[in-house]
Amino acid sequence: MKVFWNKGETTWRSILGYALCIWIVSLGLRCYGYGETPLYTDERLWIERAEKVLVKLSSDPTSATTHLGQPGIPPTLLIALGQRVARSWNGRLGLAPGDALYLGVVDASRIPIVILSTLIAPLLFLLIFEIAGVGVALFAALGVAIDPYLLACSKMIHLDAVLSLLVLSTLFVYHFAILRSSLRLKLGAGVLWGLSIATKPTAVLLIPCFLLYRAIRELLRKRGATLAGDRGFLAWSDLGAVAVGHLVFSLLYTRLWVHRSDYLTRLNIRSPLAGELFHTGRWLQSNPLLAILILLSLVALFVLALRMLRSRWSWPRYHVVCALFSIIACFMALLMVPQVVENVVRYWTWVLGLSHETYRAFVSNVTVNVHPHGYHELAFMHLPSLVTVCAILGLLGLTRSQLWRRCPLHLIPLLGVIVALPILWGLLLSSSEKQSWRYAMPVLFCIYFLAGIGVIKVVGRYLPQPRAVVVLAGVLIGWLLLLAVGSTPYGLFFRSSISGGLPGHVAKEYGIEHFVSEDLEDLLFKGAHPGRQPLRVMVLGDVPLQLLGVKRFAPQWKDRVIFSGPGMHDPQRVLGYAPFLHRLDRYPGDLQVFTYEGVPLAGVKVISQ
Numbered sequence: 001m002k003v004f005w006n007k008g009e010t011t012w013r014s015i016l017g018y019a020l021c022i023w024i025v026s027l028g029l030r031c032y033g034y035g036e037t038p039l040y041t042d043e044r045l046w047i048e049r050a051e052k053v054l055v056k057l058s059s060d061p062t063s064a065t066t067h068l069g070q071p072g073i074p075p076t077l078l079i080a081l082g083q084r085v086a087r088s089w090n091g092r093l094g095l096a097p098g099d100a101l102y103l104g105v106v107d108a109s110r111i112p113i114v115i116l117s118t119l120i121a122p123l124l125f126l127l128i129f130e131i132a133g134v135g136v137a138l139f140a141a142l143g144v145a146i147d148p149y150l151l152a153c154s155k156m157i158h159l160d161a162v163l164s165l166l167v168l169s170t171l172f173v174y175h176f177a178i179l180r181s182s183l184r185l186k187l188g189a190g191v192l193w194g195l196s197i198a199t200k201p202t203a204v205l206l207i208p209c210f211l212l213y214r215a216i217r218e219l220l221r222k223r224g225a226t227l228a229g230d231r232g233f234l235a236w237s238d239l240g241a242v243a244v245g246h247l248v249f250s251l252l253y254t255r256l257w258v259h260r261s262d263y264l265t266r267l268n269i270r271s272p273l274a275g276e277l278f279h280t281g282r283w284l285q286s287n288p289l290l291a292i293l294i295l296l297s298l299v300a301l302f303v304l305a306l307r308m309l310r311s312r313w314s315w316p317r318y319h320v321v322c323a324l325f326s327i328i329a330c331f332m333a334l335l336m337v338p339q340v341v342e343n344v345v346r347y348w349t350w351v352l353g354l355s356h357e358t359y360r361a362f363v364s365n366v367t368v369n370v371h372p373h374g375y376h377e378l379a380f381m382h383l384p385s386l387v388t389v390c391a392i393l394g395l396l397g398l399t400r401s402q403l404w405r406r407c408p409l410h411l412i413p414l415l416g417v418i419v420a421l422p423i424l425w426g427l428l429l430s431s432s433e434k435q436s437w438r439y440a441m442p443v444l445f446c447i448y449f450l451a452g453i454g455v456i457k458v459v460g461r462y463l464p465q466p467r468a469v470v471v472l473a474g475v476l477i478g479w480l481l482l483l484a485v486g487s488t489p490y491g492l493f494f495r496s497s498i499s500g501g502l503p504g505h506v507a508k509e510y511g512i513e514h515f516v517s518e519d520l521e522d523l524l525f526k527g528a529h530p531g532r533q534p535l536r537v538m539v540l541g542d543v544p545l546q547l548l549g550v551k552r553f554a555p556q557w558k559d560r561v562i563f564s565g566p567g568m569h570d571p572q573r574v575l576g577y578a579p580f581l582h583r584l585d586r587y588p589g590d591l592q593v594f595t596y597e598g599v600p601l602a603g604v605k606v607i608s609q
Helices: 012-031 041-059 073-093 105-117 120-132 134-146 148-154 160-180 183-197 201-222 236-252 272-286 288-311 315-336 338-356 374-382 385-397 401-406 409-430 437-462 466-487 501-507 518-525 543-553 578-586
Strands: 535-540 561-564 573-577 590-596 599-606
Touching (some): 012 148, 120 134, 134 466, 148 160, 148 437, 201 437, 236 338, 315 338, 374 409, 409 437, 437 466, 518 590, 578 599
Antiparallel strands (some): 573 599
């Protein structure tokens, strides 16, 4: 039993064994019900974007990702890679749609996301088992592996599962970079952070979290603690990691290399700083002799300062050398690629402006109600109810000094960041009217860590023996497993009973994603006779999504059905999603409704057979 709780009495072989078991559970759950998982509008969009990346990589690699607006580059490249591998696989084996081993575009796009998402839970276990014991780490990791909503996102062609892995990986590498005072690891964390912001700009919040990490370490030092690793609140290597992150982002995002990009022309993002930087760079380019003289002067000063530092090391000389190196790097970037510097500034200006964006459904263009209490309300709606209670208990329990004292000193900064990250993330995202629980997936591991603290450390103190704590944790994990299995394949529709479940969510008009599933296709084609004339279906929703859904769930109909938007002449079926269900009353015929948990999510009006 002690091995279950104490890291010091657990061998690395056991730790890796735990991590392997967690990975197997994570993989098994993501494979379960995989083929029945519905298609969503956002998935169709990312499939199309990845297909365009494939075309451009062959014809014009310098603009391969220019069309991406979010930008979502790493997941899109993964999806494109999956599509290319699938085409090669199908071609080499001579497979056609309908064959057993044939990989369609949906499977080819989802598989890379599924594979990467299985790594989140074991990586979390390896990161936190030293902080509060193996028991807390096991509960948190298994909770992340089983969480119904993250499980659904992991089977979805989107950004959030990949971003979750990248955020956790960045924190993992940065933590060990500080402990080992390793420049290579810190630059590696910079690369991972660059991939994170190239996925979604919300990953910029890792920077204040890392500053908090350094601040806690320095506070501990001032109180007499002896800590190995980096010293000081901020180091030049930290700035170098941020610069490397932006370099990775800029190299992947070809939109940044175009001067009159969307940020200037279509989005009309105005920034006096961006304009001044661009014009300064162009002026330097138009005066090459002066630019070369300035650069040579800076290099000469740098070499002189470096030689003085080598002859006699001191902090002032070290800072002068690092400052000169940074100035040279910035000067060269401004001289060589002023449009990239300009676009990076415009990009972050655009990101800051996203807080004013209203939430409008992509297909229906209907404004979705804002959650008045932001992501605190979303947490109560989407987290399993007992997880919410346990996380609150864990957060309250961490206010007790005993839990902090039992944590090794060198791990207290990591503990502080894990507690602060979901709070900062939620505050930033709540400033925007466009809110979705998917956007909080990158910090879900922090919530499950707090829940583990609540179960093992807080509730466990009042149980008579350790075996009872294990039983309690096992029961909660089993309950989560039942929720996950029970909500498959409609995991994105999971809502907590605390908030009234899915009926309460719909009653507040918060919006439901448009989707295509096997059940919905059965409803659509029920009673239809495949004659010579194709079945005419008018769609009040996403027409291209229906075409993709037929190819996946009802391939026998893909050449015998015509989908069209509103205004279709003489339709035989009318398909309407939740925002349009009331419009189905305008059409004659029998109404068939698709419901989940008693909530009508889509309707089919059968006008004629």
